[in-house]
Amino acid sequence: MKEGLLLNRYIADFNSDEIEKEYHDVLVIGSGIAGVYTALEIPEEYDIAILTKETIEISNSVLAQGGIAVSLDKEDSPELHFKDTLYAGAGLCDEESVWVLVNEAADNIEKLLEYGVNFDRKKQGELAFGREAAHSKNRIIHAGDTTGKEVCDKLISVVRTRNNIKIKERTFAIDLITEDNKCKGILAYDEDTASKKLYLSNVVICATGGFGQLYSRTTNPEVATGDGICLAYRAGARLMDLEFIQFHPTVLYHPLNKSFLISEAVRGEGAILRNIHGKRFMPEYHELCELAPRDVVSRAIFQEMKKTGATNVFLDITFKDKEYLENRFPNIYKTCLSYGIDMAKDYIPVAPAEHYCMGGIRTDAFGRTGIEGFYACGETACTGIHGANRLASNSLLEGLVFGRKIGQEVSKILKDSGKRKFDISIKYSxxxxxxxxxxxxxxxxxxxxxxxxxxxxxxxxxxxxxxxxxxxxxxxxxxxxxxxxxxxxxxxxxxxxxxxxxxxxxxxxxxxxxxxxxxxxxxxxxxxxxxxxxxxx
Known part of the structure; x- marks a missing residue:
């Protein structure tokens, strides 16, 4: 396909006069951290529906292990976080968006704490900070090694208490409905009834995540097939930076599981990479060794595997005792043990796998896409923050910061325009x-x-x-x-x-x-x- 080649506007035929319709003030597509948090940031006087492809608990966000980057430590600052993000992004970060990210991070973390998210703390009760690749300071707040699940569980529990938010599970967003570059709603597929349905709204927020399922090995769940990015493209939205796809360096390589992520936080705690001969190799590739940017580490592992003819390398954290590892990485420790790998004694076999897409639907700092009423946030959006390579643990933060800004923007629009119930008549074949x-x-x-x-x-x-x-x-x-x-x-x-x-x-x-x-x-x-x-x- 070439730019400009004719493409069907919709991938399904429909007649709006003949299929079921449902009206809402706001539609949110996706139930990860970006979608759910955005819904919570819109005033409760508005009727919101969250459309999710599977159950609300299934998303990339839930699988996020490492944590959320935020400069709260007295030795840290937003300026340093900004600098680290630009360094990792290899010259392509949108500096204005990055400033928004690092300066509004603390306020959004405070909001998570109000929602009851339990981050790990030191004995004195202060938040505990970890370090991941390319960060110059310890600034990663975490909840064990299941941070994404802890955050999503708490946010979803709050959503379930909101009478104005309706959850539509097993509802697949086929296409964005538009007229004259204005958003009118979503054509959806009800998986339970195998029938199409129209969800009508002047505001649609796309938070459908990434597209890991384009690759044979990925840390993404099966739902990550790039649906939101594609429906936006067919509607005329701009896509940006699609060539930049991040491969996580350390994904479990086991005959029974080749998609389980071994968090970068393990390397942040001192774990080193060894080839199949037991030799540590990262000092030969980068001065930051195992904590070099992810693209560097992934390529180094790729080259090492090629040189040795191996299918994997090993991650070694055997210098830490069992009690420490069970405490700091309970889920990783338990999962590895289920495959006969004791992190306290054994090297963990790992290899890179697709993990995150830097590109997506081009947006500004308020999530606007260029289509009136259509917004995007989270991994499906491209704010320009990540540039050519995402800095570790900036992804959950991005979903929070820009989800909140979309919530503020949408609130103003709804307040100015009021609730407008409308109908459409479209026959597409x-x-x-x-x-x-x-x-x-x-x-x-x-x-x-x-x-x-x-x-x-x-x-x-x-x-x-x-x-x-x-x-x-x-x-x-x-x-x-x-x-x-x-x-x-x-x-x-x-x-x-x-x-x-x-x-x-x-x-x-x-x-x-x-x-x-x-x-x-x-x-x-x-x-x-x-x-x-x-x-x-």
Missing amino acids: ANRSEATVNADEVIRHIQKIMTEHVGIVRNREGLLLAKQEVGNYFDLIKNMKNSTLRDYEMQNIVLLATLIIESALEREESRGAHYRTDFNKTDDVNWKRNIIKKLEI
Whole structure:
């Protein structure tokens, strides 16, 4: 697919006069930290619906282990947090957005404490701060090694007490409904009844997370198929920085589990990386060793595996005793033990896996996308904070800070305009043919293509091969009749893979998480800029 090529505006045919409708003041798509927190930041006088693809408890946020970066320690400052974020972002961070992030962090953490989130504390009762890669200070607040779950559990428990917020589980957002570049609601697929439904609203907030399921190995849950990014693109929103995809360096590599994250906080507590011969190798790659930026560590592991012909390396924290490890990393310790690995005695087999996408729906600091009434936050958005490589533990913070700002913005709009119940009359039909492919098989092949050619290390030859193979699928399915959830996911995965490959081909340099062996230097003269993808409709 090329920019400007005709693309069906909607991936499902529908007649608004013939399907069920439901009205709300605000629609939130996604139930991770960004979506749930944003819903809580909108005044209770407004009627809100949270649409979530699975149950409300399933999201990337729930799986986040490390913590939330915030400069609360007396030896730290927002200025230092700002500097570290820019360093990790490899020259592409939006400085204005980063200033907002670091300066509003403390207020949002205070709000979490009010909601009852239990972060780890020192014996004196003060918040405990950990350190992760590329941070110059200890500033990561955490709840054991299940920070995301603790935060989400508390926020969801508060949501359940709010009479104005309705949770719509197993409801898949197919497409954003627009008229004259104005948001009108969401066309959704009810998974229980296998039928389409219209949710109408002047305000839609997209917080659908990332797209890890484009890769064979990922820390993301099965729901992370890039649906929000794709529905935004089809509606005419701009996408940015899609070529920058972060691979987490240390993901458990075990025959029974190759997706369990071994938190960066383990390296923050002193763990070192060894190759299959037991040799520590990170000092040969970067002065910060195991605490170098994630892209550096992932590439170092990749190179070490290539040199030794191994499928993994090892993480060694055996210098810490069992009691300490059970206390600091209870979930990681328990999970490793279930696979016969005792962290206090054994090296942990690890290898990189897809973890986070820096790119997404381009927004400003208030989550505005350029489509009136349509906002985005969390991993599905691209505020420019992460640049070419996300600084560890800035992701949950981003969802909080910009979720709150969207809440403030939406509150003002609703206050000025009042509650407006409206109707629409849209009949959309494309010339579609019956499916000739198996969606599961297509998705598995796309994952293989992306992992082999659009992963940690890339080059023009591999990217062109990937573009051709994915392009064949695009042509095959673009006019396909979609009738199941998996069909819709396949459409989104093929579209997004195409856009990522195009962006990776276009950027002829290496920067942050985008590394090309044929352009292995950073080129600030020609490439210190963002790549934007926008469909002309």
